[in-house]
Amino acid sequence: MDPIKRLCAAMDEGIDAALITSGPNRFYFTGMTSSAGTLFITREKAYFLIDFRYIEKARDTVKNCEVVLQDDLMGQLGELILHHQVKTVGIENRYMTISAFEGFSGGLPAEVLRDGRLQSAIDALREVKTPEEIAHLQRAQDLTDEAFRFILPYIKPGVSEQDLILELGVYMERHGSENRDINMIAISGKKTSLPHGRADTKKIESGDFVMFDMGFVIGGYHADMTRTVAVGKVSDEQRKVYATVLEAQRRALEAVRAGVPCAEVDRVARDYIDGAGYRGCFGHNLGHSVGIEVHEDPRLGPASKAVxxxxxxxxxEPGIYLAGRFGVRIEDMVIVTEDGCDDLTHSDKSLIIL
Structure with missing residues (x-):
């Protein structure tokens, strides 16, 4: 079913219309990527208001709602509200700023709701992927696996982290990734104790761990994978940490299935890491949802209430981070099933020593 129709079916009966202004949700409902545009969905009809810069693209791309050239957004929305006799308008309260809300609330002839009901309906739709979405995610991950195999021969002493980022970025661009920001991690040595460390001119040395966090974007959908490899040699403790993270991930993957609380999956990995002597060294959530944004809800963490x-x-993606020394993270992306999960990630997880 068309996502706009699915949203209308899922919306609380107290919401007459939906106002969508965020880039991710504009794309989700219309299939169009742009830096502007307003989607207004009533129970009877949907409209996409867009300025002159994107109007030609919108008319070619957007097929599930009427495309309207925007010249006076508040006035045009007001006319649509009156035409469809809209009394209440739901907003994306996770994305909309306070100033934008105040502008819409004061400028539209309807009650603008900020209670989260529309956001909850959108989140529920985006959480469960359609077969088409899963195909995009799998293709993005397949290409990410290929990129990982591509970069391995480049990892050697004397090569800088920035060199690795540049090689990966060029490879991903040439092979169709839609992520122009090249937003990925390639860090080495002591910096691997920083979960979101940034690449710089540091040269790789023998004995370093090198951590990659990367992912293609295909059809608007992200892949997300982390692998940690070693260069030259590893210490006994490096081996132990790597083996602990790998086993924690294996146990967590076995715990994944529909109906299981997200916090429970996190607990399986965290308890194993704590019991191995690394309590306090795994300071982030076990994972997160992925789709048209690389970080979506629900999150898999101790505080999560989601199932x-x-x-x-x-x-x-469990990890162990020993401050000032080194860290290890291993991350796979999976599709939840009724009796387990389908792992979309196929890159080697054994300890690779280059």
Whole structure:
């Protein structure tokens, strides 16, 4: 079913219309990527208001609602509200700023709701992926696996982290990734104790761990994978940490299935890491949902109240980070099923020593 129709079916009966202004949700409902545009969905009809810069593209791309050239957004929205006799308008309260809300609330002839009901309906739709979405995610991950195999021969002493980022970025661009920001991690040595460390001119040395966090974007959908490899040699403790993270991930993957609380999956990995003597060294959530944004809800962490749903796409990425020394993270992206999960990630997880 068309996502706009699915949203209308899922919207609380107290919401007459939906106002969508965020880039991710504009894309989700219309299939069009742009830096502007307003989607207004009533129970009877949907409209996409867009300025002159994107109007030609919108008319070619957007097929599930009427495309309107925007010249006076508030006035045009007001006319649509009156035409459809809209009394209440739901907003994306996770994305909309306070100033934008105040502008819409004061400028539209309807009550603008900020209670989260529309956001919850959108989140529920986006959490469960359609077969088409899963195909995009799988293709993105397949290309990410290929990129990982591509970069391995480049990892050697004397090569800088920035060199690795540049090689990966060029490879991903040439092979069709839609992520122009080249937003990925390639860090080495002591910096691997920083979960979101940034690449710089540091040269790789023998004995370093090198951590990659990367992912293609295909059809608007992200892959997300982390692998940690070693260069030249490893210490006994490096081996132990790597083996602990790998086993924690294996146990967590076995715990994934529809109906299981997200916090429970996190607990399986965290308890194993704590019991191995690394309590306090795994300071982030076990994972998160992935889709048209690389970090979506629900999150898999100790504070999560969510339950996994069949068709959800989540990461399983335990890590151990020893401050000032080194860290290890291993991340796979999986589709939740009724009786387990389908792992979309196929890159080698054994300890690779280059």
């Amino acid at each position: 996994l749903k069949a068709g959800g796409c989540v990461t399983i």
